[in-house]
Amino acid sequence: MKKAVIICSGGCDSVTLLHWAKKQYDEIEALTFDYGSKHNKREQEFAKYQCDLLGIKHQIINLDFNSWGFKSNLLQNDLPIPEGHYAADNMKQTVVPYRNGIMLSIATGYADSIGAEAVFLGSHRGDRAQYPDCTTEFTQAQSLATQLGTSSHIKVISPFNDLMKWDILKIGLKLGIDYSKTWSCYVGKERPCLKCGTCVERTESFYRNGSKDTLLTYKEWDDAVDYMKSVVTDLPKV
Amino acid sequence: MKKAVIICSGGCDSVTLLHWAKKQYDEIEALTFDYGSKHNKREQEFAKYQCDLLGIKHQIINLDFNSWGFKSNLLQNDLPIPEGHYAADNMKQTVVPYRNGIMLSIATGYADSIGAEAVFLGSHRGDRAQYPDCTTEFTQAQSLATQLGTSSHIKVISPFNDLMKWDILKIGLKLGIDYSKTWSCYVGKERPCLKCGTCVERTESFYRNGSKDTLLTYKEWDDAVDYMKSVVTDLPKV
Numbered sequence: 001m002k003k004a005v006i007i008c009s010g011g012c013d014s015v016t017l018l019h020w021a022k023k024q025y026d027e028i029e030a031l032t033f034d035y036g037s038k039h040n041k042r043e044q045e046f047a048k049y050q051c052d053l054l055g056i057k058h059q060i061i062n063l064d065f066n067s068w069g070f071k072s073n074l075l076q077n078d079l080p081i082p083e084g085h086y087a088a089d090n091m092k093q094t095v096v097p098y099r100n101g102i103m104l105s106i107a108t109g110y111a112d113s114i115g116a117e118a119v120f121l122g123s124h125r126g127d128r129a130q131y132p133d134c135t136t137e138f139t140q141a142q143s144l145a146t147q148l149g150t151s152s153h154i155k156v157i158s159p160f161n162d163l164m165k166w167d168i169l170k171i172g173l174k175l176g177i178d179y180s181k182t183w184s185c186y187v188g189k190e191r192p193c194l195k196c197g198t199c200v201e202r203t204e205s206f207y208r209n210g211s212k213d214t215l216l217t218y219k220e221w222d223d224a225v226d227y228m229k230s231v232v233t234d235l236p237k238v
Numbered sequence: 239m240k241k242a243v244i245i246c247s248g249g250c251d252s253v254t255l256l257h258w259a260k261k262q263y264d265e266i267e268a269l270t271f272d273y274g275s276k277h278n279k280r281e282q283e284f285a286k287y288q289c290d291l292l293g294i295k296h297q298i299i300n301l302d303f304n305s306w307g308f309k310s311n312l313l314q315n316d317l318p319i320p321e322g323h324y325a326a327d328n329m330k331q332t333v334v335p336y337r338n339g340i341m342l343s344i345a346t347g348y349a350d351s352i353g354a355e356a357v358f359l360g361s362h363r364g365d366r367a368q369y370p371d372c373t374t375e376f377t378q379a380q381s382l383a384t385q386l387g388t389s390s391h392i393k394v395i396s397p398f399n400d401l402m403k404w405d406i407l408k409i410g411l412k413l414g415i416d417y418s419k420t421w422s423c424y425v426g427k428e429r430p431c432l433k434c435g436t437c438v439e440r441t442e443s444f445y446r447n448g449s450k451d452t453l454l455t456y457k458e459w460d461d462a463v464d465y466m467k468s469v470v471t472d473l474p475k476v
Contacts, residue, residue, distance in 0.1 A: 097350035112335035133387035141383035149371035
Protein backbone atom coordinates (compact mmCIF):
# COMPACT_ATOMS: atom_id res chain seq x y z
CA MET A 1 0.00 0.00 0.00
CA LYS A 2 1.36 3.38 -1.02
CA LYS A 3 1.25 5.81 1.90
CA ALA A 4 2.44 9.43 2.09
CA VAL A 5 2.60 12.35 4.50
CA ILE A 6 1.64 15.82 3.28
CA ILE A 7 2.60 19.12 4.85
CA CYS A 8 -0.57 21.18 4.57
CA SER A 9 -0.73 24.76 5.85
CA GLY A 10 -4.28 25.43 4.65
CA GLY A 11 -3.10 27.78 1.88
CA CYS A 12 -3.95 27.40 -1.84
CA ASP A 13 -0.81 25.48 -2.79
CA SER A 14 -0.76 22.84 -0.08
CA VAL A 15 -4.54 22.34 -0.29
CA THR A 16 -4.18 21.74 -4.03
CA LEU A 17 -1.35 19.31 -3.25
CA LEU A 18 -3.61 17.50 -0.76
CA HIS A 19 -6.39 16.97 -3.32
CA TRP A 20 -3.90 16.05 -6.04
CA ALA A 21 -1.93 13.56 -3.92
CA LYS A 22 -5.13 11.97 -2.59
CA LYS A 23 -5.61 10.63 -6.13
CA GLN A 24 -2.08 9.16 -6.34
CA TYR A 25 -1.76 7.40 -2.97
CA ASP A 26 -3.74 4.71 -1.16
CA GLU A 27 -3.38 6.51 2.14
CA ILE A 28 -2.47 10.07 3.04
CA GLU A 29 -1.87 11.71 6.40
CA ALA A 30 -1.54 15.48 6.76
CA LEU A 31 0.53 17.56 9.15
CA THR A 32 -0.08 21.26 9.80
CA PHE A 33 2.71 23.07 11.59
CA ASP A 34 1.85 25.80 14.05
CA TYR A 35 5.17 27.56 14.51
CA GLY A 36 3.75 30.72 16.00
CA SER A 37 3.24 32.77 12.84
CA LYS A 38 0.71 35.58 12.82
CA HIS A 39 -1.56 33.80 10.34
CA ASN A 40 -1.29 30.19 11.52
CA LYS A 41 -4.68 29.95 13.23
CA ARG A 42 -6.73 31.03 10.20
CA GLU A 43 -4.89 28.65 7.89
CA GLN A 44 -5.20 25.75 10.35
CA GLU A 45 -9.00 25.81 10.36
CA PHE A 46 -9.01 25.43 6.59
CA ALA A 47 -6.36 22.69 6.62
CA LYS A 48 -8.59 20.73 8.98
CA TYR A 49 -11.68 21.47 6.86
CA GLN A 50 -10.04 20.18 3.67
CA CYS A 51 -8.68 17.05 5.38
CA ASP A 52 -12.08 16.25 6.89
CA LEU A 53 -13.62 16.71 3.46
CA LEU A 54 -11.22 14.15 1.95
CA GLY A 55 -11.27 11.76 4.92
CA ILE A 56 -7.57 12.38 5.62
CA LYS A 57 -6.11 12.05 9.12
CA HIS A 58 -4.91 15.49 10.20
CA GLN A 59 -2.55 16.48 12.99
CA ILE A 60 -1.28 19.85 14.19
CA ILE A 61 2.38 19.96 15.24
CA ASN A 62 3.22 22.82 17.59
CA LEU A 63 6.69 24.34 17.40
CA ASP A 64 7.51 27.29 19.62
CA PHE A 65 9.78 29.25 17.26
CA ASN A 66 9.06 32.44 19.21
CA SER A 67 10.34 31.24 22.57
CA TRP A 68 13.25 29.40 20.91
CA GLY A 69 14.54 32.73 19.63
CA PHE A 70 13.80 32.42 15.90
CA LYS A 71 13.80 35.76 14.09
CA SER A 72 11.22 36.70 11.42
CA ASN A 73 8.60 39.39 10.88
CA LEU A 74 6.17 36.54 10.15
CA LEU A 75 6.26 35.38 13.76
CA GLN A 76 4.06 36.79 16.51
CA ASN A 77 5.74 40.04 17.42
CA ASP A 78 5.41 43.76 16.77
CA LEU A 79 7.32 43.68 13.49
CA PRO A 80 5.21 44.58 10.45
CA ILE A 81 4.31 42.41 7.43
CA PRO A 82 5.51 44.35 4.34
CA GLU A 83 3.01 45.30 1.63
CA GLY A 84 3.58 44.99 -2.12
CA HIS A 85 4.96 42.44 -4.56
CA TYR A 86 6.14 39.05 -3.32
CA ALA A 87 9.44 39.37 -5.16
CA ALA A 88 10.22 42.78 -3.65
CA ASP A 89 13.25 42.95 -1.44
CA ASN A 90 11.38 43.79 1.77
CA MET A 91 9.52 40.44 1.61
CA LYS A 92 12.77 38.90 2.87
CA GLN A 93 11.63 40.07 6.33
CA THR A 94 9.00 37.31 6.25
CA VAL A 95 11.54 34.49 5.84
CA VAL A 96 11.29 32.07 8.78
CA PRO A 97 14.80 30.59 8.94
CA TYR A 98 14.91 27.04 7.53
CA ARG A 99 11.18 26.55 8.11
CA ASN A 100 10.75 24.02 5.30
CA GLY A 101 13.82 22.07 6.39
CA ILE A 102 12.38 21.78 9.89
CA MET A 103 8.86 20.84 8.75
CA LEU A 104 10.21 18.28 6.26
CA SER A 105 12.48 16.69 8.86
CA ILE A 106 9.71 16.23 11.41
CA ALA A 107 7.36 14.96 8.70
CA THR A 108 10.09 12.48 7.70
CA GLY A 109 10.40 11.13 11.25
CA TYR A 110 6.64 10.78 11.38
CA ALA A 111 6.49 9.15 7.94
CA ASP A 112 9.07 6.60 9.08
CA SER A 113 6.97 5.90 12.19
CA ILE A 114 3.78 5.16 10.23
CA GLY A 115 5.35 3.34 7.28
CA ALA A 116 4.88 6.06 4.67
CA GLU A 117 7.29 6.22 1.74
CA ALA A 118 7.30 9.92 0.94
CA VAL A 119 6.76 13.41 2.31
CA PHE A 120 5.08 16.01 0.08
CA LEU A 121 5.67 19.75 0.16
CA GLY A 122 3.77 22.38 -1.85
CA SER A 123 6.53 24.92 -2.46
CA HIS A 124 6.45 26.59 -5.87
CA ARG A 125 8.48 28.68 -8.26
CA GLY A 126 7.18 32.03 -7.04
CA ASP A 127 8.61 31.36 -3.57
CA ARG A 128 12.15 31.08 -4.89
CA ALA A 129 12.98 34.76 -5.01
CA GLN A 130 12.85 35.11 -1.23
CA TYR A 131 12.94 31.71 0.38
CA PRO A 132 16.09 29.61 -0.08
CA ASP A 133 14.31 26.57 1.40
CA CYS A 134 11.71 26.67 -1.40
CA THR A 135 14.11 26.01 -4.28
CA THR A 136 14.30 22.80 -6.30
CA GLU A 137 17.96 22.47 -5.31
CA PHE A 138 17.05 22.56 -1.63
CA THR A 139 14.25 19.99 -1.84
CA GLN A 140 16.52 17.68 -3.84
CA ALA A 141 19.30 17.91 -1.24
CA GLN A 142 16.74 17.44 1.52
CA SER A 143 15.40 14.35 -0.23
CA LEU A 144 18.91 12.93 -0.42
CA ALA A 145 19.34 13.56 3.32
CA THR A 146 16.02 11.89 4.23
CA GLN A 147 16.72 8.90 1.97
CA LEU A 148 20.15 8.41 3.58
CA GLY A 149 18.98 9.24 7.09
CA THR A 150 16.04 6.81 7.39
CA SER A 151 16.03 3.03 7.25
CA SER A 152 12.98 3.18 4.97
CA HIS A 153 14.67 5.68 2.60
CA ILE A 154 11.91 8.27 2.70
CA LYS A 155 11.77 10.69 -0.24
CA VAL A 156 10.82 14.36 -0.31
CA ILE A 157 8.54 15.21 -3.24
CA SER A 158 7.61 18.77 -4.21
CA PRO A 159 5.74 18.37 -7.50
CA PHE A 160 4.90 22.09 -7.85
CA ASN A 161 8.49 23.31 -7.51
CA ASP A 162 8.68 24.48 -11.12
CA LEU A 163 5.16 25.87 -11.35
CA MET A 164 3.97 29.39 -10.65
CA LYS A 165 1.10 29.83 -8.18
CA TRP A 166 -1.37 30.43 -11.04
CA ASP A 167 -0.39 27.11 -12.63
CA ILE A 168 -1.15 25.35 -9.34
CA LEU A 169 -4.51 27.14 -9.09
CA LYS A 170 -5.33 25.99 -12.62
CA ILE A 171 -4.84 22.38 -11.51
CA GLY A 172 -6.97 22.96 -8.41
CA LEU A 173 -9.77 24.72 -10.25
CA LYS A 174 -9.94 21.72 -12.60
CA LEU A 175 -10.11 19.42 -9.56
CA GLY A 176 -13.04 21.52 -8.31
CA ILE A 177 -11.35 22.65 -5.10
CA ASP A 178 -13.31 25.14 -2.99
CA TYR A 179 -10.71 27.88 -2.50
CA SER A 180 -13.06 29.89 -0.29
CA LYS A 181 -11.87 27.37 2.31
CA THR A 182 -8.17 28.27 2.06
CA TRP A 183 -6.19 31.14 3.57
CA SER A 184 -3.09 33.00 2.39
CA CYS A 185 -2.81 36.46 4.04
CA TYR A 186 0.25 36.85 6.28
CA VAL A 187 -1.17 39.61 8.47
CA GLY A 188 -3.45 37.37 10.54
CA LYS A 189 -6.55 39.60 10.82
CA GLU A 190 -10.18 38.49 10.50
CA ARG A 191 -10.21 39.30 6.74
CA PRO A 192 -7.30 39.21 4.24
CA CYS A 193 -5.35 42.49 4.13
CA LEU A 194 -5.27 42.38 0.27
CA LYS A 195 -1.88 44.13 0.23
CA CYS A 196 0.79 41.81 1.66
CA GLY A 197 2.95 39.86 -0.80
CA THR A 198 0.98 36.67 -0.40
CA CYS A 199 -2.39 38.42 -0.86
CA VAL A 200 -1.09 40.09 -4.02
CA GLU A 201 0.25 36.79 -5.39
CA ARG A 202 -3.05 35.06 -4.63
CA THR A 203 -5.08 37.78 -6.34
CA GLU A 204 -2.76 37.72 -9.36
CA SER A 205 -3.16 33.93 -9.61
CA PHE A 206 -6.96 33.98 -9.63
CA TYR A 207 -6.90 36.95 -12.01
CA ARG A 208 -4.62 35.13 -14.47
CA ASN A 209 -7.03 32.16 -14.38
CA GLY A 210 -9.95 34.47 -15.16
CA SER A 211 -11.57 33.60 -11.82
CA LYS A 212 -12.66 35.60 -8.80
CA ASP A 213 -11.15 34.57 -5.46
CA THR A 214 -14.20 33.06 -3.74
CA LEU A 215 -12.72 33.76 -0.30
CA LEU A 216 -13.32 37.48 -0.95
CA THR A 217 -16.48 39.56 -1.18
CA TYR A 218 -17.03 41.31 -4.54
CA LYS A 219 -15.93 44.60 -2.98
CA GLU A 220 -12.77 43.00 -1.55
CA TRP A 221 -12.02 41.33 -4.89
CA ASP A 222 -12.26 44.63 -6.77
CA ASP A 223 -9.99 46.32 -4.20
CA ALA A 224 -7.57 43.39 -4.32
CA VAL A 225 -7.36 43.49 -8.13
CA ASP A 226 -6.84 47.27 -8.14
CA TYR A 227 -4.00 47.02 -5.64
CA MET A 228 -2.47 43.99 -7.37
CA LYS A 229 -2.44 45.86 -10.71
CA SER A 230 -0.60 48.74 -9.05
CA VAL A 231 2.32 46.49 -8.03
CA VAL A 232 2.37 43.69 -10.65
CA THR A 233 3.77 45.16 -13.84
CA ASP A 234 4.05 42.07 -16.06
CA LEU A 235 0.41 40.94 -16.25
CA PRO A 236 -0.54 39.39 -19.59
CA LYS A 237 -3.23 41.21 -21.58
CA VAL A 238 -6.59 39.49 -20.98
CA MET B 239 33.44 36.78 14.73
CA LYS B 240 33.14 33.03 14.27
CA LYS B 241 29.96 31.71 15.93
CA ALA B 242 28.54 28.18 16.05
CA VAL B 243 25.64 26.22 17.48
CA ILE B 244 26.30 22.86 19.13
CA ILE B 245 23.79 20.10 19.72
CA CYS B 246 24.69 18.82 23.18
CA SER B 247 22.78 15.97 24.81
CA GLY B 248 24.97 15.76 27.91
CA GLY B 249 26.51 12.46 26.81
CA CYS B 250 30.27 11.81 26.46
CA ASP B 251 30.49 12.57 22.74
CA SER B 252 28.60 15.86 22.60
CA VAL B 253 30.23 17.10 25.82
CA THR B 254 33.65 16.39 24.27
CA LEU B 255 32.49 18.25 21.16
CA LEU B 256 31.44 21.20 23.32
CA HIS B 257 34.86 21.50 24.97
CA TRP B 258 36.68 20.93 21.68
CA ALA B 259 34.61 23.46 19.70
CA LYS B 260 34.90 26.05 22.46
CA LYS B 261 38.58 26.28 21.49
CA GLN B 262 37.87 26.78 17.78
CA TYR B 263 35.09 29.38 17.85
CA ASP B 264 34.74 32.89 19.29
CA GLU B 265 31.21 32.21 20.43
CA ILE B 266 29.26 29.01 20.97
CA GLU B 267 25.63 28.42 21.86
CA ALA B 268 24.34 25.00 22.85
CA LEU B 269 20.96 23.37 22.29
CA THR B 270 19.76 20.31 24.19
CA PHE B 271 16.73 18.56 22.71
CA ASP B 272 14.18 17.03 25.03
CA TYR B 273 12.19 14.79 22.69
CA GLY B 274 10.61 12.69 25.40
CA SER B 275 13.19 9.92 25.65
CA LYS B 276 13.47 7.89 28.82
CA HIS B 277 16.92 9.26 29.65
CA ASN B 278 16.59 12.89 28.58
CA LYS B 279 16.27 14.42 32.06
CA ARG B 280 19.52 12.92 33.43
CA GLU B 281 21.50 13.97 30.37
CA GLN B 282 20.04 17.49 30.40
CA GLU B 283 21.36 18.30 33.88
CA PHE B 284 24.86 17.44 32.73
CA ALA B 285 24.53 19.38 29.46
CA LYS B 286 23.60 22.44 31.51
CA TYR B 287 26.46 21.78 33.97
CA GLN B 288 29.07 21.58 31.20
CA CYS B 289 27.75 24.70 29.45
CA ASP B 290 27.76 26.68 32.70
CA LEU B 291 31.32 25.51 33.31
CA LEU B 292 32.42 26.86 29.91
CA GLY B 293 30.28 30.01 30.01
CA ILE B 294 28.21 28.84 27.04
CA LYS B 295 24.58 29.93 26.56
CA HIS B 296 22.40 26.83 26.84
CA GLN B 297 18.80 26.28 25.78
CA ILE B 298 16.51 23.27 26.03
CA ILE B 299 14.24 22.66 23.02
CA ASN B 300 11.15 20.59 23.81
CA LEU B 301 9.75 18.34 21.08
CA ASP B 302 6.79 16.16 21.88
CA PHE B 303 7.69 13.08 19.80
CA ASN B 304 5.45 10.92 22.00
CA SER B 305 2.22 12.80 21.36
CA TRP B 306 3.12 13.32 17.69
CA GLY B 307 3.07 9.56 17.22
CA PHE B 308 6.79 8.82 16.77
CA LYS B 309 7.66 5.17 17.34
CA SER B 310 10.79 4.03 19.25
CA ASN B 311 11.59 1.99 22.33
CA LEU B 312 13.76 4.91 23.44
CA LEU B 313 10.71 7.11 23.99
CA GLN B 314 8.67 7.19 27.18
CA ASN B 315 6.52 4.12 26.94
CA ASP B 316 6.37 0.56 28.23
CA LEU B 317 8.69 -0.83 25.57
CA PRO B 318 11.99 -2.19 26.93
CA ILE B 319 15.54 -0.94 26.23
CA PRO B 320 17.48 -3.95 24.90
CA GLU B 321 20.61 -5.15 26.73
CA GLY B 322 23.87 -6.19 25.08
CA HIS B 323 26.18 -4.90 22.38
CA TYR B 324 25.43 -1.66 20.57
CA ALA B 325 25.86 -3.29 17.16
CA ALA B 326 23.44 -6.11 17.95
CA ASP B 327 20.31 -6.25 15.85
CA ASN B 328 17.88 -5.59 18.70
CA MET B 329 19.46 -2.14 19.29
CA LYS B 330 17.49 -1.04 16.19
CA GLN B 331 14.50 -0.76 18.54
CA THR B 332 16.13 2.34 20.04
CA VAL B 333 16.26 4.24 16.74
CA VAL B 334 14.22 7.46 17.00
CA PRO B 335 13.19 8.09 13.39
CA TYR B 336 15.24 10.88 11.78
CA ARG B 337 16.12 12.34 15.16
CA ASN B 338 19.42 13.88 13.99
CA GLY B 339 17.77 15.33 10.88
CA ILE B 340 15.16 17.03 13.06
CA MET B 341 17.66 18.33 15.63
CA LEU B 342 20.03 19.60 12.93
CA SER B 343 17.22 21.37 11.07
CA ILE B 344 15.98 23.23 14.15
CA ALA B 345 19.55 24.08 15.13
CA THR B 346 20.07 25.42 11.59
CA GLY B 347 17.04 27.72 11.84
CA TYR B 348 18.31 28.94 15.20
CA ALA B 349 21.87 29.39 13.86
CA ASP B 350 20.50 31.52 11.03
CA SER B 351 18.57 33.61 13.58
CA ILE B 352 21.64 34.38 15.70
CA GLY B 353 24.17 34.78 12.88
CA ALA B 354 26.10 31.56 13.47
CA GLU B 355 27.89 29.95 10.52
CA ALA B 356 27.77 26.27 11.48
CA VAL B 357 25.93 23.62 13.44
CA PHE B 358 27.96 20.89 15.19
CA LEU B 359 26.82 17.34 15.86
CA GLY B 360 28.72 14.70 17.85
CA SER B 361 27.73 11.55 15.99
CA HIS B 362 30.48 8.95 15.65
CA ARG B 363 31.45 5.80 13.81
CA GLY B 364 30.04 3.39 16.40
CA ASP B 365 26.54 4.79 15.82
CA ARG B 366 26.55 3.84 12.16
CA ALA B 367 25.53 0.22 12.55
CA GLN B 368 22.07 1.14 13.81
CA TYR B 369 21.35 4.76 13.09
CA PRO B 370 21.15 5.82 9.43
CA ASP B 371 21.11 9.50 10.49
CA CYS B 372 24.54 9.11 12.12
CA THR B 373 26.46 8.26 8.95
CA THR B 374 28.95 10.54 7.22
CA GLU B 375 26.84 10.32 4.05
CA PHE B 376 23.81 11.62 5.92
CA THR B 377 25.55 14.55 7.59
CA GLN B 378 27.12 15.53 4.24
CA ALA B 379 23.72 15.50 2.51
CA GLN B 380 22.21 17.40 5.44
CA SER B 381 24.98 19.99 5.21
CA LEU B 382 24.24 20.44 1.50
CA ALA B 383 20.55 20.96 2.34
CA THR B 384 21.26 23.53 5.07
CA GLN B 385 23.75 25.41 2.87
CA LEU B 386 21.19 25.58 0.04
CA GLY B 387 18.22 26.20 2.33
CA THR B 388 19.53 29.19 4.32
CA SER B 389 20.51 32.63 3.08
CA SER B 390 23.62 32.48 5.28
CA HIS B 391 24.61 29.03 3.89
CA ILE B 392 24.92 27.31 7.24
CA LYS B 393 27.10 24.19 7.34
CA VAL B 394 26.66 20.99 9.35
CA ILE B 395 29.93 19.78 10.88
CA SER B 396 30.32 16.41 12.59
CA PRO B 397 34.05 16.15 13.25
CA PHE B 398 33.83 12.81 15.10
CA ASN B 399 31.98 10.99 12.33
CA ASP B 400 34.92 8.71 11.52
CA LEU B 401 36.06 8.15 15.10
CA MET B 402 35.02 5.39 17.49
CA LYS B 403 33.70 6.42 20.90
CA TRP B 404 37.03 5.52 22.56
CA ASP B 405 38.88 7.84 20.18
CA ILE B 406 36.57 10.68 21.22
CA LEU B 407 37.12 9.87 24.89
CA LYS B 408 40.86 9.98 24.31
CA ILE B 409 40.52 13.56 23.03
CA GLY B 410 38.31 14.49 25.99
CA LEU B 411 40.58 12.90 28.59
CA LYS B 412 43.47 14.94 27.16
CA LEU B 413 41.28 18.06 27.42
CA GLY B 414 40.69 17.21 31.08
CA ILE B 415 36.93 16.82 30.78
CA ASP B 416 35.16 15.62 33.93
CA TYR B 417 33.14 12.68 32.56
CA SER B 418 31.52 12.06 35.94
CA LYS B 419 29.32 14.94 34.78
CA THR B 420 28.04 13.19 31.63
CA TRP B 421 25.31 10.58 31.15
CA SER B 422 24.86 7.79 28.60
CA CYS B 423 22.48 5.07 29.89
CA TYR B 424 19.27 4.74 27.84
CA VAL B 425 17.15 3.23 30.60
CA GLY B 426 16.58 6.45 32.53
CA LYS B 427 16.92 5.18 36.11
CA GLU B 428 18.75 6.92 38.97
CA ARG B 429 21.98 4.99 38.23
CA PRO B 430 23.26 3.61 34.87
CA CYS B 431 21.91 0.11 34.11
CA LEU B 432 25.40 -1.03 32.96
CA LYS B 433 23.86 -3.42 30.41
CA CYS B 434 22.15 -1.43 27.65
CA GLY B 435 24.05 -0.88 24.40
CA THR B 436 25.13 2.61 25.30
CA CYS B 437 26.33 1.61 28.80
CA VAL B 438 28.37 -1.23 27.26
CA GLU B 439 29.88 1.07 24.64
CA ARG B 440 30.75 3.67 27.29
CA THR B 441 32.39 1.05 29.52
CA GLU B 442 34.34 -0.37 26.57
CA SER B 443 35.56 3.13 25.67
CA PHE B 444 36.91 3.94 29.14
CA TYR B 445 38.37 0.43 29.36
CA ARG B 446 40.21 0.82 26.05
CA ASN B 447 41.66 4.11 27.33
CA GLY B 448 42.88 2.40 30.49
CA SER B 449 40.61 4.63 32.59
CA LYS B 450 37.81 3.98 35.05
CA ASP B 451 34.48 5.66 34.27
CA THR B 452 34.33 8.29 37.03
CA LEU B 453 30.53 8.39 36.86
CA LEU B 454 30.48 4.90 38.39
CA THR B 455 31.33 3.62 41.86
CA TYR B 456 34.18 1.06 41.99
CA LYS B 457 31.62 -1.73 42.45
CA GLU B 458 29.57 -0.50 39.47
CA TRP B 459 32.72 -0.19 37.34
CA ASP B 460 33.75 -3.79 38.09
CA ASP B 461 30.25 -5.05 37.26
CA ALA B 462 30.15 -2.93 34.10
CA VAL B 463 33.52 -4.26 32.91
CA ASP B 464 32.49 -7.86 33.61
CA TYR B 465 29.27 -7.48 31.64
CA MET B 466 30.99 -5.59 28.82
CA LYS B 467 33.61 -8.38 28.47
CA SER B 468 30.79 -10.92 28.16
CA VAL B 469 29.34 -9.18 25.07
CA VAL B 470 32.33 -7.43 23.44
CA THR B 471 34.40 -10.11 21.75
CA ASP B 472 37.05 -8.04 19.96
CA LEU B 473 38.74 -6.24 22.84
CA PRO B 474 42.45 -5.66 22.32
CA LYS B 475 44.76 -7.36 24.82
CA VAL B 476 45.80 -4.86 27.51
